[in-house]
Amino acid sequence: MSAVDASLNTDHHRSRRASDAILLGLLASSIILTLLILLVILGVVTARGAGQVSWEFLSQPPREGLTGGGIFPAIVGTAALVLLMTIAAVPLGVATAIYLHEYTPAEGPRLAWSRWVASKGRHGRFALLRRFLSASLAVVVRSAVANLAGVPSIVFGLFGLGFFIQFIGRGLDRMTQPPGEIVWGQGSLIWAALTLALLTLPTVIVATEEALRTVPPDQREASLALGATRWETIRRIVMPASLPGILTGAILGISRGAGEVAPILFTGAAYYLPFLPQRVTDQFMHLGYHVLILSTQSPDVDATEPLLYGTVFVLLILTFLLNLTGVLIRARTRARLAGR
Amino acid sequence: MPMTIETQPSRLTPNAPSPAAGDERIANPKIDVRNLNFFYGDAHVLHDITLTVPEKQVTALIGPSGCGKSTFLRTLNRMNDIIPGARAEGVIAIDGRNVNDPGLDVVRLRRRVGMVFQKSNPFPKSIFENVAYGLRIGGLKNRGETIEIVEKSLRRAALWDEVKDRLNASAGALSGGQQQRLCIARALAVNPEILLMDEPASALDPIATQKIEELIYELKDNYTIVIVTHNMQQAARVSDRTAFFMLGKLVEYSDTKTIFMTPRERMTEDYVTGRFG
Numbered sequence: 001m002s003a004v005d006a007s008l009n010t011d012h013h014r015s016r017r018a019s020d021a022i023l024l025g026l027l028a029s030s031i032i033l034t035l036l037i038l039l040v041i042l043g044v045v046t047a048r049g050a051g052q053v054s055w056e057f058l059s060q061p062p063r064e065g066l067t068g069g070g071i072f073p074a075i076v077g078t079a080a081l082v083l084l085m086t087i088a089a090v091p092l093g094v095a096t097a098i099y100l101h102e103y104t105p106a107e108g109p110r111l112a113w114s115r116w117v118a119s120k121g122r123h124g125r126f127a128l129l130r131r132f133l134s135a136s137l138a139v140v141v142r143s144a145v146a147n148l149a150g151v152p153s154i155v156f157g158l159f160g161l162g163f164f165i166q167f168i169g170r171g172l173d174r175m176t177q178p179p180g181e182i183v184w185g186q187g188s189l190i191w192a193a194l195t196l197a198l199l200t201l202p203t204v205i206v207a208t209e210e211a212l213r214t215v216p217p218d219q220r221e222a223s224l225a226l227g228a229t230r231w232e233t234i235r236r237i238v239m240p241a242s243l244p245g246i247l248t249g250a251i252l253g254i255s256r257g258a259g260e261v262a263p264i265l266f267t268g269a270a271y272y273l274p275f276l277p278q279r280v281t282d283q284f285m286h287l288g289y290h291v292l293i294l295s296t297q298s299p300d301v302d303a304t305e306p307l308l309y310g311t312v313f314v315l316l317i318l319t320f321l322l323n324l325t326g327v328l329i330r331a332r333t334r335a336r337l338a339g340r
Numbered sequence: 341m342p343m344t345i346e347t348q349p350s351r352l353t354p355n356a357p358s359p360a361a362g363d364e365r366i367a368n369p370k371i372d373v374r375n376l377n378f379f380y381g382d383a384h385v386l387h388d389i390t391l392t393v394p395e396k397q398v399t400a401l402i403g404p405s406g407c408g409k410s411t412f413l414r415t416l417n418r419m420n421d422i423i424p425g426a427r428a429e430g431v432i433a434i435d436g437r438n439v440n441d442p443g444l445d446v447v448r449l450r451r452r453v454g455m456v457f458q459k460s461n462p463f464p465k466s467i468f469e470n471v472a473y474g475l476r477i478g479g480l481k482n483r484g485e486t487i488e489i490v491e492k493s494l495r496r497a498a499l500w501d502e503v504k505d506r507l508n509a510s511a512g513a514l515s516g517g518q519q520q521r522l523c524i525a526r527a528l529a530v531n532p533e534i535l536l537m538d539e540p541a542s543a544l545d546p547i548a549t550q551k552i553e554e555l556i557y558e559l560k561d562n563y564t565i566v567i568v569t570h571n572m573q574q575a576a577r578v579s580d581r582t583a584f585f586m587l588g589k590l591v592e593y594s595d596t597k598t599i600f601m602t603p604r605e606r607m608t609e610d611y612v613t614g615r616f617g
Contacts, residue, residue: 219463221422222461223473
């Protein structure tokens with residue numbers, strides 16, 4: 001036996017190996033548990049909901065006091081809502097992230113301030129004051145974004161009601177409509193979409209900034225050294241290279257927004273509409289809200305239950321398709337950029 | 341070029357008046373740097389640099405890491421502008437015009453003064469699009485002309501024969517040496533007068549390095565080249581003039597042969613003979 005073996009305390013060694021095995025077991029079981037929960041949810045919903053899905057279910061409005069018919073208006077309403085929300089949230093979020101990452105100074109406001117102070121009497125020092133102001137604005141915007149992400153979604157709903165409907169909507173009505181006429185000052189697609197856009201914004205901003213950070217600085221330098229302006233560099237080099245990450249973030253935000261019910265409770269979702277929304281000022285039905293209504297407001301629970309499972313199944317499939325689209329777009333963009 | 345090194349004053353003391361006796365003998369100055377001081381925040385990185393770069397020759401900047409040679413190179417096309425807290429004081433005249441002027445259009449300057457970086461940094465685009473990039477941002481729309489300039493630039497960078505059949509392939513598929521020559525072609529496409537090279541061969545194998553050096557030798561017929569290098573042999577092989585930097589000061593600047601054979605400063609001799617570095 002060698003010296004190595006003599007120095008190895010066998011009991012101690014055994015207990016080390018045992019703790020290693022226990023830890024591995026714990027990790028494996030937590031993974032299995034997570035998968036199990038997901039499979040149970042998907043399994044139950046699919047088993048009880050998939051059978052409900054028929055052409056009639058997808059193409060008809062609800063009937064007989066929510067105990068029959070389909071969910072067509074809710075599908076259309078959800079799609080319209082998500083589309084409007086995307087149009088509002090993605091450009092604003094991407095623009096904010098570009099400003100934060102590409103245009104605000106890398107140094108914090110404190111350092112920028114001390115440089116401005118130290119530059120006393122020097123030529124061109126007002127650029128340093130501008131840097132300080134810009135750095136301070138970045139801090140304010142970043143903390144606003146972080147706080148926005150932590151706000152409960154029902155608060156967004158109340159905010160949407162108070163700000164968009166009562167303040168902006170009523171204001172628009174006063175200016176554009178005859179007295180007593182209400183067009184904008186009530187719950188509608190546009191206000192619900194804007195409320196959801198606010199909720200989605202932090203996700204889009206954070207993901208976009210993260211994506212911009214992955215573009216190597218030497219790419220920006222190469223472009224600038226060829227005489228490109230900052231904006232040309234962003235548009236032609238930084239944006240294309242960070243597109244997969246931006247898309248991922250946008251789609252994550254959109255999927256989250258698509259499933260949220262609380263923000264649209266007060267801002268435009270309707271209990272039941274026999275017709276489809278025609279204008280952005282119309283109310284709309286929504287799959288998530290429909291699930292809530294079916295499970296709490298039905299006059300006949302047994303008759304509604306199959307419809308409820310069918311609706312949940314459709315909502316899951318739509319979310320899944322949305323995520324799948326995101327993954328595919330990302331994979332294609334990555335493949336196009338590959339080789340570097 | 342006749343040089344009388346005995347008359348060249350030492351630049352070791354930053355506060356000494358900055359005579360440029362040696363430099364004045366250059367008949368064709370392309371870049372004329374006078375009393376350049378450079379700061380990163382409070383750190384004084386370059387001390388009173390005065391040096392003249394002759395047209396259509398290769399000027400090498402040598403010195404130990406952190407001596408400021410790369411910083412100096414990047415002041416010539418104002419690439420330090422993007423570094424927060426960076427500040428340059430002094431005159432950098434290119435063709436007689438001070439480019440270290442806050443009001444100067446850096447976009448225009450950088451089209452005249454091209455740059456090749458230490459790590460090759462092609463864009464994740466095709467070979468063709470990499471070279472065409474500078475033309476496109478310059479507003480060239482004519483397809484035939486673009487193709488013509490791309491080919492000419494790739495030929496000048498000695499890369500054409502290796503890539504002419506796969507111009508639409510991704511630049512990432514090229515070898516390290518080819519990527520660096522692609523970056524040189526990309527810089528040449530916008531037709532600069534000056535080419536700055538920041539250790540362009542330091543990440544390459546000896547054969548790729550040799551190709552880059554041969555290329556530099558050919559390019560000096562048409563371009564004024566300033567190259568930073570850590571490789572003494574490289575500086576001796578490719579350059580006409582050599583500047584030795586140390587701790588942010590220009591220790592000695594003369595024609596390359598003098599720097600390597602009969603340097604005036606002891607420090608220069610120690611460095612080029614490898615006694616420290």
